[in-house]
Amino acid sequence: MDFLPEPHPTVRQLLAFYLEAGVDCALADEAVDRLAEPDAVAAAPVQREIAPPRAIRELPTAAPSVPRSETAPVPEAAIASAREAARTAPTLEALRGLLENFEGCALKHTATRLVFADGNPQARIMFVGEAPGRDEDIEGLPFVGRSGKLLDRMIAAIGLDRSKAYIANVIPWRPPGNRTPTPQETQICLPFIQRQIELVNPDVLVTLGNPSTQTLLSTRDGIMKTRGRWFDYDTGTRTIRAIATFHPAYLLRSPSYKRMSWQDLRAIAKAMETGSSQ
Numbered sequence: 001m002d003f004l005p006e007p008h009p010t011v012r013q014l015l016a017f018y019l020e021a022g023v024d025c026a027l028a029d030e031a032v033d034r035l036a037e038p039d040a041v042a043a044a045p046v047q048r049e050i051a052p053p054r055a056i057r058e059l060p061t062a063a064p065s066v067p068r069s070e071t072a073p074v075p076e077a078a079i080a081s082a083r084e085a086a087r088t089a090p091t092l093e094a095l096r097g098l099l100e101n102f103e104g105c106a107l108k109h110t111a112t113r114l115v116f117a118d119g120n121p122q123a124r125i126m127f128v129g130e131a132p133g134r135d136e137d138i139e140g141l142p143f144v145g146r147s148g149k150l151l152d153r154m155i156a157a158i159g160l161d162r163s164k165a166y167i168a169n170v171i172p173w174r175p176p177g178n179r180t181p182t183p184q185e186t187q188i189c190l191p192f193i194q195r196q197i198e199l200v201n202p203d204v205l206v207t208l209g210n211p212s213t214q215t216l217l218s219t220r221d222g223i224m225k226t227r228g229r230w231f232d233y234d235t236g237t238r239t240i241r242a243i244a245t246f247h248p249a250y251l252l253r254s255p256s257y258k259r260m261s262w263q264d265l266r267a268i269a270k271a272m273e274t275g276s277s278q
């Protein structure tokens, strides 16, 4: 039996393929052929200034990563300067300003804008996700896309809305193509979210999903083990109650876990009512 050669994909099909794979922004003007001989790739000129063009028509130049040494100080120096900067922020506005000017995290150069927080800084409850996605990067607010809509419904299930809750992420810049933040990026951003939690000073902290839970609650256990469990979280000035639950994006992919998420929300509502997590 004869096989016909595969037709070449059209540009439209290629773009659809990239988009499906999560590649929706270009990191540099020149494409880097990572399948070429290693020497040739190493010799390729590196862009020092990374302009973040976001138009999809520029997708074919998308490169999967930015050489860190070209865009940010080594992680140890960046972590130390993040700690120093975050420590000195007396208010949330000052913290936001420090983040706007912070040059230690390369994600800032590929994101459109900082996604600092939404909701009420006086709220008794604070939700922390992983990192902004495409919609959040466009709007500059956390959890405004599809998973944000579900988070709103989760918050409504405990009788609250965004005017009575505070929402932020461990990482305040969108990782390109929604890739998972690297451990270094997480460590660099950690002092800022820790200070943000300390300044909001909620009674209850809710970590959404594995990365946020493992990073903030210092556990290596997976979300199936940690969800619904109460932890003590030391803000630096007092100990508050913290609980892990599923990330709304995960619930969108696996709706059968909404049942367990509902149990977690009931526990959160009870703790908010009684002031006790027992």
Ligand code: URA
Residues within 6 Å of the ligand: 129, 130, 131, 132, 133, 136, 141, 142, 143, 144, 147, 148, 169, 249
């Ligand atoms: N997922 C997150 O973790 N945070 C957001 O802000 C949006 C999606």
